[in-house]
Amino acid sequence: MDRAQAFHELLNDHRSIRSYRDDPLPDGLADRVLEDALHGTSSSGNLNLVSVVKTQDRARKARLCELHYDQPMVLQAPLLLTFCADTFRTREWLALRHARPGFADFVSWHTAAFDAMILAQTTALGLQSHGLGICYMGTTVFSMRAIADYLEMPPNCLPVTTLVVGWPSEAPAQRDRLPPAAWIHDERYRRPTAAHIEARFAQREERGRKRYMESSPEMARLWQEHGISSLAQYYTSKIKYDPDQFEVFSADLLALLRERGFLG
Ligand SMILES: Cc1cc2nc3c(=O)[nH]c(=O)nc-3n(C[C@H](O)[C@H](O)[C@H](O)COP(=O)(O)O)c2cc1C
Structure with missing residues (x-):
């Protein structure tokens, strides 16, 4: 199958999945998909102003589930990926190199947040190409402070979205979009x-x-x-x-x- 056809089919197979089997992901798969996703996603100034926190521990997922308004899939799915807008690491690097401080302003928030969102979407497609299901958690925005604190994020680093990831145990119909x-x-x-x-x-x-x-x-x-x-x-x-x-x-x-x- 040519790549355009494969991509067309991948996109047409997209469904948000809200019910998951208990089975774990193969070792290393999430990291490989994330690495591919970072390479395959444009990055403003190639600054890579993103961080991703993986959560697989059940007790920690249970706490995040509360912060995501008790959406059951957060606990059910084996993996949560929290995508963060992160200029902290870059600012530490600037300081170490005696560069002028920067990236502590609204434009940098905007840039880092969009970089994190487009990375999340590439990651979603990569995971779906392996047959995995995903669902975005908009509740990351509503519980941003509590999630940032729970995941021990430093200043200039905030979560912008979360993907729940796992093997689907449902096959919902495709949702319509505007024409x-x-x-x-x-x-x-x-x-x-x-x-x-x-x-x-x-x-x-x-x-x-x-x-x-x-x-x-x-x-x-x-x-x-x-x-x-x-x-x-x-x-x-x-x-x-x-x-x-x-x-x-x-x-x-x-x-x-x-x-x-x-x-x-
Ligand atoms: C940024 C974002 C946040 C979302 N948050 C939630 C959420 O908190 N809970 C949920 O069940 N679905 C969430 N969704 C999934 C949407 O409801 C879903 O994409 C939309 O209904 C279209 O369905 P589809 O993805 O199956 O095509 C979110 C989607 C996006 C892009």
């Missing part, structure tokens, strides 16, 4: 009209709503209790991405960036 017309623009950004929004969100809205309704009787009850009648309303409701809660998280994140030396 190309919704997000690919020729030459310049074309603002969608209300009619465009209607048309381009129709399928996702219908399928997303149906999936949530069918996911559990509890979810259907919650939608009713919160007066939710569409997927859009669900997303900013109290039970999904509550804007009031996000305001609190945002203030915490800014305070944390300041405290850990990422805002000068």
